[in-house]
Amino acid sequence: MMRTRPLKVALLGCGVVGSEVARIMTTHADDLAARIGAPVELAGVAVRRPDKVREGIDPALITTDATALVKRGDLDIVVEVIGGIEPARTLITTAFEHGASVVSANKALLAQDGAALHAAAEEHGKDLYYEAAVAGAIPLIRPLRESLAGDKVNRVLGIVNGTTNFILDKMDSTGAGYQEALDEATALGYAEADPTADVEGFDAAAKAAILAGIAFHTRVRLDDVHREGMTEVTAADFASAREMGCTIKLLAICERAEDGASVTARVHPAMIPLSHPLASVRGAYNAVFVESDASGRLMFYGPGAGGSPTASAVLGDLVAVGRNRLGGTTGPGESAYAALPVSPMGEVVTRYHISLDVADKPGVLAQVATVFAEHGVSIDTVRQQGKDGEASLVVVTHRASDAALGGTVEALRKLDTVRGVASIMRVEGE
Template sequence: MTAVDDRPERPLRVALLGCGTVGAEVAKLLTHSADDLEQRIGRRVELAGIAVRRLNRERPGIDPALLTTDALELVQRPDIDLVVEVIGGIEPARTLILTALERGAAVVTANKALLAEDGATLFAAAEAAGTDLYFEAAVAGAIPIIRPLRESLVGDEITSVMGIVNGTTNFILDRMHTEGVGFSETLTLAQELGYAEADPTADVEGFDAAAKAAILASLAFHSRVRAEDVHREGITEVTRADVATAEAMDSVIKLLAICTLTDDPEPRVSIRVHPAMIPSSHPLASVGGAYNAVFVESRSAGRLMFYGPGAGGSPTASAVMGDLVTVARNRVRGAAGPGESSYAQRQVAPIGDVVTRYHVSLSVADVTGVLASVAHAFAEHGVSLQIVRQEGVGPNATGPTGDAGSARLVIVTHDARDADLSATVETLRSLPEVHEVISVMRVEGDRA
């Protein structure tokens, strides 16, 4: 604690925007932990107002005198030093945050969607006012990942960030593995248990993970990356057959957010969210249920992993409170923390240029020569094969004869460009011997 702590100065005043699961928890901690927070910050903090949509909801433990429906008036109050935004969404959150920053208030937000859409505007406003914008809670709930990327690893060169950053989809995929049930059935269960929203689009289509990926890539590569830059595929098309195939390969299917740099002389940012197979031995494979984990590789540090609860009122409130103490300490000391670092200005590579491995499952005619045709399709697009496995299907499937039964071919490629793989799949679809391209899935994690 610094010398300034003992001086009788007025408390720092906090405005809380939003009082849902996270907001109510933040309000509770601000009240119950006030003495500890004062010791840790060197100044008392007090909750000065809470903006809500409706005044007449039941809110146990919250002083009704603090509530207001006029959020804009609250952030404009000259006595407010710190603003916590846990409303989510683009508007009115953006206007409220910008108004607060322009007044010089420090802002703590959990708003991944807004940061991934318009972070640059917010950072510029914070910088112009010499104040703080902190957002640890925006990615991976309680897991400290923003601060490690922004500060701990800032003297290193990060080469890749790969994470399970959406608990809903991880819960669903996990269940599909353990229970052997399909996607829609599992989604319904997840909704019943409260792990998925009534409208699950943001989670299952990968929008939530894409916003988080954009934030992680921006920090890791000192560049501006937006949600719209992220190649995004959700989990709605993951089938029971995919899950079974993954298990046969001693792998599991996870929805991954992957941020890497390309091998070009001027490296570009490759950023994508999609389901992928990873080996069961990979540290991310055992991240179950609604947990999140982020795997970071850098030149000097090597491989790091951060693991913990990815969502929920309490865990998210923990991250918000850590930021709140930090920005309050900064305010007591009279200096803001680190701002945006986007000097590297790396370009984003199109998905076609991404290089990874692929698992392709085909239903083919069980005739002599089919393997040669299929192998030729891969070869003509420059995709080389690592594993080819033929699995019998149907009564004549395993017979070596030229009958018209169908068999299944399972193929794993070596590293290939996404564009080349897509072209290969087009060619495969045109082959008369190929009845169906059953699934195409990327294979991530350790290279074989």
């Protein structure tokens, strides 16, 4: 039976994502009502610039007073797509206090204060859903939180930022330098005027914190995630990767230790074999690999950003929360029972690709090999090219801890025969 009283929804933010959410709510109103079991009514839209024309939205719904909107007391669901920490955090907790559940796309806030927001939702008996915070239209949070609830997830490995993937893919496929590829991404609208959050890995790190927390039933905050950007990746790095049968991606990697006693979360550029499915993810697309005990390897792929894909995830959450509202129940909340410690980056074990500028004379290779041996880092392959007294030495290691590799590199820089460490890159996905 269809309930005649509509579910009242307030929208905080009406930019690229918010305007698309409002449009879909209007154009797909009958379908949404049928799927939820009640009509959905847009009850108010909080914006910063009230004079801007917003096609399809009744101007009477527009307000600049977001606080008054979420305090109305008659709202069923508040959709938060303004981003940032404040005022979003206060608005969300105020919405809970005044009887509304919340759907959010705010990765930065959830990575920093997810535990407190979940606690506030539980205290007031409300839902907090945020599928759109991680990978746009790609369903990740619900599969991890619900579909794989009976399984043990060991690793989440993926490309979760479309801007950086576009840039690296362009560098790989055309030989473009970083700045040239960034300029093209900006011209096409894939990169913001200030791309720092993307290219320095902040965006991916926030998503990694959210994914790790859900996958491992452990509270993982943004500060727990090791982060490195991709601005130093060069055409020479791609040339070296190709010689190894690899390409380079900015990866978010969340994994459980082999003994299961701790977890790690990290974001950094890495070489991956061309045979790995992630290597073929092109342009601004995202893809995430989930590895678990029972289900094995699962891959989720699709557009990870943009107004329509992100709005799709928001509306999916809105339907789920609306159904819960009608049923007088709430969906899954925070699951942090495992409370596993988050290990520092130094304990991460992987392979490494190190490029050195060295003097082209006898004995250099022996000196370099001795330094690796002294720090317990085993060498897999070595490639050397020399000309006019200068040489490049490329070393690929077996698996070693990040701390051991760091000590090795520090010692290498002190050798008189080593002119510089040109590049250090991890090798993943093997």
